[in-house]
Amino acid sequence: MSTEPPGDAEPHAAEGVSPGASGGDIPPAAVGRLSLYLRELRRLAAAGSDHASSRQLGQLLGVSDAVVRRDLAYLKPQGRRGVGYVIRPLVQRIRQTLGSNQVWNVVLLGTGSLGNALLRYQGFQEQGFRWVAAFDIAPERIGTVVQDVPVYHTDQLERRIRELEANLAIIAVPAGATGEIARRLAAAGITGILNFAPVALRVGDEICVANVDLASELQQLAFSVLIAGEPADGKPEKSSLKSSKNP
Amino acid sequence: MSTEPPGDAEPHAAEGVSPGASGGDIPPAAVGRLSLYLRELRRLAAAGSDHASSRQLGQLLGVSDAVVRRDLAYLKPQGRRGVGYVIRPLVQRIRQTLGSNQVWNVVLLGTGSLGNALLRYQGFQEQGFRWVAAFDIAPERIGTVVQDVPVYHTDQLERRIRELEANLAIIAVPAGATGEIARRLAAAGITGILNFAPVALRVGDEICVANVDLASELQQLAFSVLIAGEPADGKPEKSSLKSSKNP
DNA sequence: TAGATTGTTAATCGATTAACAATC
DNA sequence: TAGATTGTTAATCGATTAACAATC
Structure with missing residues (x-):
């Protein structure tokens, strides 16, 4: 009856929500990050945390806190002002949205x-x-x-x-x-x-x-290195450029 | 002396251009595609073509012809109006830009x-x-x-x-x-x-x-399937949605 | 209350699309 | 020349940033 997959020992994972519903209007860029938030939230939970802030998540992923809040707001308000996000229900909500709730x-x-x-x-x-x-x-x-x-x-x-x-x-x-x-x-x-x-x-x-395309990934990385090495108009020198597919 | 890598038997690959120079202002989205154009251009060349049009490349990759032309225009004009792009020099130019010219x-x-x-x-x-x-x-x-x-x-x-x-x-x-x-x-x-x-x-x-992140890739795919299955507001039904990391 | 952090707005930035004059 | 296709412009669309009132 339950479509709860293994691997995530969440007690009440199969609550009364239709799995996978209501995700039709989340921008692709946000979807790409939701899956990464999920990963980091699980890591935080495993390390004993039960709350996380947008600032914290943003730093872990290298994005701004505003992006995190916006992304998570697509899932309908889940955070508490002054406090942050409670990890467990948020994980559930993201899984439900992404369809990770089903097998x-x-x-x-x-x-x-x-x-x-x-x-x-x-x-x-x-x-x-x-x-x-x-x-x-x-x-x-x-x-x-x-x-x-x-x-x-x-x-x-x-x-x-x-x-x-x-x-x-x-x-x-x-x-x-x-x-x-x-x-x-x-x-x-x-x-x-x-x-x-x-x-x-x-x-x-x-x-x-x-x-x-694995070769293409490496090629894009090489290009990033290349332009990091020749800044806008100076002599070649190491410079800041953080390339990340999901920035 | 030559920094020509193996694998691509291009006769005059190490011409008098500084390898990897002049790529500092190409938008990331375009860089991601350049590497894919390269792949397809090589395939076309291997199949005996020596010219390719923006329309042709666009169809191969699932992007519009305008995007292809814009992307390739970053490399300084390489195409010929009324004709298209000559594959061999274009391949060289893309390799040079991406840094594939060097080892x-x-x-x-x-x-x-x-x-x-x-x-x-x-x-x-x-x-x-x-x-x-x-x-x-x-x-x-x-x-x-x-x-x-x-x-x-x-x-x-x-x-x-x-x-x-x-x-x-x-x-x-x-x-x-x-x-x-x-x-x-x-x-x-x-x-x-x-x-x-x-x-x-x-x-x-x-x-x-x-x-x-391989798991994230699969998760994003699953989400695409999910929303393709529940169109904007109708009953669940197969619908068009072509997800591709480099669309 | 005071401090912290969300949800959301307006402004900016970047990418795509549609269209077309230039030109091979 | 006529047909085709580029290079590029202006318009649209989407994503990010900065800021802040709302509220826990």
């Missing part, structure tokens, strides 16, 4: 070294995501079980996705195979794809795609 | 499954990044060589970084170890850190940090 069944495409690392990555489970299957085409991998997740032949993609009621997919296959895989995922009913292959996925409008 | 020596911190996957990831080398060392504290890993990259004990971090003239570092260690590692990297002269650990790094202003 997402995730499949992995490609069990190469990156795919393997993703399966072993602890962070997904901790946020309430559940691996239900992995797919590959290499005969020696099929039938194995990695971190409790069974590896099937990609032939079985459609069947297993339906069977296991998977919602999300993570693609970690070679670039060339990506387009075809994405089409099949969409057709099989997957509603969101996190794509690690260095290609721009063009799929239908009825499926969400987020791309993570 | 960046990269060290890896942490050779767990994620670290291993990063070492094996082809994309970094292809963009001109060069692994020079990896560090770990697990005795059984020290002294091994992964993909031609030697694994040293973290004790040797400062010495090896100086010796190998490393510029950039990628952190793939457990969250708890990250702060200390980052401080040491900064002290040792590293100028940029790509951080995969789920913590907000607070380091001095003389070093650039970019964070990649």
